[in-house]
Amino acid sequence: xxxxxxxxxxxxxxxxxxxxxxxxxxxxxxxxxxxxxxxxxxxxxxxxxxxxxxxxxxxxxxxxxxxxxxxxxxxxxxxxxxxxxxxxxxxxxxxxxxxxxxxxxxxxxxxxxxxxxxxxxxxxxxxxxxxxxxxxxxxxxxxxxxxxxxxxxxxxxxxxxxxxxxxxxxxxxxxxxxxxxxxxxxxxxxxxxxxxxxxxxxxxxxxxxxxxxxxxxxxxxxxxxxxxxxxxxxxxxxxxxxxxxxxxxxxxxxxxxxxxxxxxxxxxxxxxxxxxxxxxxxxxxxxxxxxxxxxxxxxxxxxxxxxxxxxxxxxxxxxxxxxxxxxxxxxxxxxxxxxxxxxxxxxxxxxxxxxxxxxxxxxxxxxxxxxxxxxxxxxxxxxxxxxxxxxxxxxxxxxxxxxxxxxxxxxxxxxxxxxxxxxxxxxxxxxxxxxxxxxxxxxxxxxxxxxxxxxxxxxxxxxxxxxxxxxxxxxxxxxxxxxxxxxxxxxxxxxxxxxxxxxxxxxxxxxxxxxxxxxxxxxxxxxxxxxxxxxxxxxxxxxxxxx
Numbered sequence: 001x002x003x004x005x006x007x008x009x010x011x012x013x014x015x016x017x018x019x020x021x022x023x024x025x026x027x028x029x030x031x032x033x034x035x036x037x038x039x040x041x042x043x044x045x046x047x048x049x050x051x052x053x054x055x056x057x058x059x060x061x062x063x064x065x066x067x068x069x070x071x072x073x074x075x076x077x078x079x080x081x082x083x084x085x086x087x088x089x090x091x092x093x094x095x096x097x098x099x100x101x102x103x104x105x106x107x108x109x110x111x112x113x114x115x116x117x118x119x120x121x122x123x124x125x126x127x128x129x130x131x132x133x134x135x136x137x138x139x140x141x142x143x144x145x146x147x148x149x150x151x152x153x154x155x156x157x158x159x160x161x162x163x164x165x166x167x168x169x170x171x172x173x174x175x176x177x178x179x180x181x182x183x184x185x186x187x188x189x190x191x192x193x194x195x196x197x198x199x200x201x202x203x204x205x206x207x208x209x210x211x212x213x214x215x216x217x218x219x220x221x222x223x224x225x226x227x228x229x230x231x232x233x234x235x236x237x238x239x240x241x242x243x244x245x246x247x248x249x250x251x252x253x254x255x256x257x258x259x260x261x262x263x264x265x266x267x268x269x270x271x272x273x274x275x276x277x278x279x280x281x282x283x284x285x286x287x288x289x290x291x292x293x294x295x296x297x298x299x300x301x302x303x304x305x306x307x308x309x310x311x312x313x314x315x316x317x318x319x320x321x322x323x324x325x326x327x328x329x330x331x332x333x334x335x336x337x338x339x340x341x342x343x344x345x346x347x348x349x350x351x352x353x354x355x356x357x358x359x360x361x362x363x364x365x366x367x368x369x370x371x372x373x374x375x376x377x378x379x380x381x382x383x384x385x386x387x388x389x390x391x392x393x394x395x396x397x398x399x400x401x402x403x404x405x406x407x408x409x410x411x412x413x414x415x416x417x418x419x420x421x422x423x424x425x426x427x428x429x430x431x432x433x434x435x436x437x438x439x440x441x442x443x444x445x446x447x448x449x450x451x452x453x454x455x456x457x458x459x460x461x462x463x464x465x466x467x468x469x470x471x472x473x474x475x476x477x478x479x480x481x482x483x484x485x486x487x488x489x490x491x492x493x494x495x496x497x498x499x500x501x502x503x504x505x506x507x508x509x510x511x512x513x514x515x516x517x518x519x520x521x522x523x524x525x526x527x528x529x530x531x532x533x534x535x536x537x538x539x540x541x542x543x544x545x546x547x
Contacts, residue, residue, distance in 0.1 A: 014408075015327035018320050019059045023129040024050030027315065028544040029353040029507070033360040034125050036507045038118035038367065046125050049101055053129050058097070059415070062134030064090040065269040066418055072224075072261050072273070083258045084174055085225045085271045092172050094137040094269075099170035099182060101126055104144040107366075110166045112148050112158045114370050120363040124308050128359070131312030132319075135422050136269030138309060140184045140223035146301035147185040150230055150241060153286035153294045157243055161228075176247035177227035186226035187298065188218035188244075188275065195219070196435055198232055198239065198292065203277065205233035205240060205284075212242060213279045224258050224273040230285065230295060231277075238289030242282035255280040266421030299430060300379075303387045304362065306426040310394040311355045313419050317401030318352050320416055321345060322546045324405050336542070341404070344529030346538040347518075348400060349545040351528070353508065354500040354515045355390055361503035362386050374457070377450035382499055384431070384439035389496030391427035398423050400528050437488040440495070444479055452476075455495075461502035465513055467521030471498050511541070 024030060024046045034046065052058065068088035076082050098104060103126050107119045123145075130138060144165065151158040161183075169182035177183045194200030203216025214233050221229065228245040248254050255278040262272040286294035322345055325335035335341050362382060368375035398420045402409035409416045427433060444451045455476060462468035471494050478484060478491040497519050505512035518524055518531045525531065533541070 013329055015324040017056065017059075018323045019054065019056040021054040022047055022050040023054040023132060024125065026050075026054075026547060027319075027356075028547070029356045030125060030128065030315070030360075032507045033357045033503075034118075034121055036357070037121045037360045037364040039121040039125065039360075042118070042122040042125075046122065046129075049126050050129055052097070053133050058094075058133050061090040061093050062269075062415075063418075064088060065094060065134055066136065069268050070261060070271040072258055072271075074258065081257065082174075082253065083224075083256060085258070085261070085273075087172075087225070087269075087271075091137055091269050092170070094134050095140070095172070095184075096170040098126075098130055098137065098141050100168050102168055103127055103130060103138075104141045104184065105148075105166055105168070107145060108148050108162075108166065110162060112152060112162045112166075114367075116367065116370075118364070118367055120366040121360055124304075124360060124363040127305060127308050128312040128315070128356075131309040132316035134269060135309055135313065136267045138305070139267065139270045139272075140186060140226055142302050142305040143186050143223060143226070143298070144184045146298040146305070147187075147230055149297035149301050150285055150294050151243070153241075153297065154243075154284070157283060157285065161243075172225070174225075174246075176251055177245055180227065183227040184223065184225075186221065186223040186229045187295075187302075188221035188229050188231040189295065190220045191217060192219045196432065201232055201234060201239060203231070203233040205235045205242060205282065207236075208281075210283075212282045212284060214242060214244065214277045214282050215279055216277050218275050218277075220262070220272060221258075221275045222270065222272045224261075224271050224275070229256075230298060231282065232291045232295060233282075235284075235288045237287070239291040240288045241285040241291040241294040243285055244277075244280055244282040248281040265424065266418070267425045268421075300383055301366075302430045303383055303436075304359075304366065306430050307362065307383075307387045307390040308359050310390045310423065310426045311352070311359050313394050313423055314352050314355060314397045314401075317398045317416060317419055318345070318348050319546055320414070321348070321401040321404035321409075322542060324408070335404075340529065342535075342538050342542070343531070343533070344400065344404065345545075346533055346541045347528045347531055348397065349541040350511065350515055350518070350533075351393070351397065353511055353541070353544065354504045354519075355393065357503040357507045358386055358496070358500040359390065361499070361506070373450075374453065377447065378454050378457075380447070381440065381443045381451050381454050382495075384436040384443070385492050385496045386499065387426075387431070388433055388436035388440075388492050389500075392433055394423040394426065395420065397528075433489070437492045438485070440492050441479070441484060441488055458498050458502045461505055462498060462512075462516065462520075465501055465505065465516035465520065467516055467519075468498065468501060471520045508544075511544075514541075 071086045167182045171180040205212040257276045259274040365375045365379040459472040501516045
């Protein structure tokens with residue numbers, strides 16, 4: 001029997017899916033920022049990555065991986081303790097694609113040395129695009145990449161690990177790392193009683209011949225199916241960093257017992273766990289008592305990725321909002337032609353363009369740090385400031401993007417609700433906002449001359465931009481105050497805005513002037529679209545954001 005049709009059920013005036021797009025070439029600010037920071041030679045490679053990750057198939061993998069959350073399997077059918085985490089195949093596919101593209105290791109040579117050239121910039125562009133599709137799986141990807149920075153403190157261990165870590169293979173099998181085609185690494189730092197204050201850790205490490213046995217707990221240990229973890233524990237000489245594999249050298253499952261998986265607001269495709277160590281085998285990294293100094297090499301790189309991912313999420317929110325506005329008609333006009341919506345979208349586009357230029361400029365500093373003292377100083381001072389600003393910008397930005405789609409943006413059928421739930425994690429993990437501000441103050445106190453040289457360089461790069469001189473003076477005055485910690489948030493935000501204006505000035509001077517005029521010369525309103533831009537500037541910003 002034929003079902004009756006109803007004219008009112010015809011679907012029209014809806015935007016088509018934003019998929020099967022080139023996430024690189026259709027993002028002019030990204031293309032230009034990569035080029036400005038030394039990555040022009042990788043344009044074809046990045047475009048191929050952009051097409052793959054902009055495909056409908058990848059979008060569907062991201063959706064399914066988030067809907068099918070990981071499950072902890074503590075025991076096998078015979079009652080043997082296994083502590084395995086089970087993922088949906090879509091998660092493994094995302095991991096395999098990221099590994100194949102080298103997102104987990106391309107900034108290192110096969111021996112674990114910095115790859116040089118523009119490796120950080122090119123890899124960051126891939127990370128930024130992958131974050132637009134599915135951010136949860138990037139947790140083990142970023143920790144694996146970052147772990148090499150800490151493992152370098154123990155060259156003999158690094159030499160053993162790199163032949164497996166340096167491959168572009170993803171191997172999800174539950175087996176000893178030395179038997180696998182590729183490996184991933186996680187991290188365990190925080191405990192119940194200390195959280196950010198890792199010096200309060202109580203987990204103990206006792207020497208066992210050339211290795212150690214670790215007993216204690218971690219309140220947060222991410223990516224529990226990684227092949228090994230970098231963990232902090234108290235040894236005889238104090239807090240120390242250790243390499244803890246899932247399997248002991250004799251091939252037995254290590255004494256790592258996962259208590260439960262965290263039920264998180266977002267980041268749901270990624271497993272985060274609570275864990276007990278019951279005499280777990282581990283090898284020391286670096287000197288006893290130097291655990292924080294050792295693991296901070298890893299943390300600095302994961303903070304960089306938090307910033308990149310946050311900007312990627314904002315870029316995706318902008319692209320979906322703009323795409324929808326160009327197809328949706330209200331009051332006899334496309335949304336994108338309505339003056340108020342143009343004001344909102346162009347202001348958002350300006351924010352994303354400056355943020356993109358800023359994180360790519362930071363990655364250039366990471367590329368050049370090994371042989372350029374000025375770039376190393378930029379990296380140390382600006383990494384926490386940039387993480388602070390970009391990560392805190394993302395949640396309200398994505399709310400605004402959702403509102404551009406109205407009710408369609410709020411429901412879980414689309415990607416923006418997931419992005420919104422995902423966004424807060426980057427500000428919370430790897431050092432919350434206050435910790436980032438304290439790290440900026442610490443960098444200033446430890447290297448005052450180098451930090452002031454960075455500020456002078458930013459002043460030169462923003463000379464003539466509206467409000468730049470006043471911002472430089474404010475930052476310098478505030479950081480010299482005896483009670484600087486009390487007002488550190490404002491000063492750090494101003495520092496990030498100044499650095500963003502400087503970075504954008506190297507990519508698009510006209511837009512740098514717009515950014516400085518709306519962010520440095522005046523306090524930017526709490527809502528996007530509450531600034532006045534000329535109609536030509538609006539059109540140019542939106543055309544650059546999404547042709």
